[in-house]
Amino acid sequence: MTTQTQTSNPTQPHPVADFTANLVESRLDPADALYDHEIPAGEPWLHELRAGQTLRILDLMGNQAVDTIFYSARDPAERYSAVDTIRAQGSLYLTTGSVLLSNDGNPMATIVADTCGRHDTLGGACAAESNQVRYALEKRPMHNCRDNYLIALAESSYDMGKRDLTANINFFMNVPVTPEGHLTFEDGISDAGKYVELQAEMDLIVLVSNCPQLNNPCNAYNPTPARMLIWD
């Protein structure tokens, strides 16, 4: 696929940090995975992950944004907290060694392998209404991540809905913050075949929207599938 550098705020140049320092490859063999599923572009995925299991999220064609929220399977009111996670690790971006914390301060999952380098935790998920603000009031009917989240929760057996949607992780997405505090959306640093692997620290519900939608330049306006593998 073609990639193009297109920032949402091109007047704010900023240096590119070295995000290759934490690249760690996995020793797990996909042939041994107990679960192997491809999420088509633009679709949701809702799945449980038991403590100790490993989830690999594979960017099949490059520069995807896999919007992900983790919930405690025992008490879904306990969920991934972007602010607790980045504050505790003293850094904005997620990569190998990052421990994802819940809103109760408990470790939910640890990133144990990462061939991409860093993942966004500030950019959130697109919604019909936020697309109106970001692009045009007429964009409301377009496909978006929050629709995915809402339909996945509505059709699940969990008693969860919009109230349970919180700031998510965007795996493979590059959203740098400059030292001056500017937030920019950059062309992805991911590529076909790159992956991130997480080990569950508690029994989890994983909610994914395999976005982005077609207004976002981060994947050259070409949403592609993602592959999910789980090992015991």
Add this chain to the structure above:
Amino acid sequence: MTTEPLDPSRSVHTELLPGARNWSFIIRRGFALRLTDRRGGANCSALFFNAHEKLERYNMADTLKAQHTAFLTAGHVCYSDMGRILMSITADTCGWHDTFCGVSDAALVRERFGEARYQEARNAFLRNGRELFLIEMGKWGLGRRDLVPNVNFFSKVAVDEAGVMRFEPGHSKPGDHVDLRAEMDTLVVLNTCPHPLDPATEWSPKPVDLAIYRIDPAAEDDPCRISCPENGRGFANTAIYHCQL
């Protein structure tokens, strides 16, 4: 940025929020809330909800994305998750308010300041931002599911190119203030616990003066409305909500 002193005839309520305390209030359209750091070095953590439908609430990601910023100051607005504006920042003498560090919890306070229970310390017992948010939100039927990323007024945390965070001590000076104009009837939930990355080890939470006052609606050339095209659309969405278009 300098701002005018409040016109006493416009003031409807003033209150002192002591350090490490909680507060909530519905600021209706046509009113604004001024937060003033009385002594300097304050931190005021804030969450915003649509007063009539509290499922609609402040959304950190949408606020930052729409305005291409990681911090808030005058000219910025606080977006809800429904593409509408809850509060506009119409004045700010401080220049930088943190949006992505959350609040302290009991473990953090215990680790940094030690133990001080009510049984021994009486009302000087140690509190933390998370519990004060949950207490105040509980009064409105809100709980852990509603505890989303908040704003920390008066606190500055910048990051370097690698994303490493750096808290700036002494960022807010005595008398610094920030003015929040309600664009919708907004439930404001506050606490004044120290910022979770403030390295101070002496427990000295700072008070914040609260003032609610009448304010004119945003004009067509309002700085918040015209600061970026996204905010123009945010104001339009908010006007549609109020059936004004």
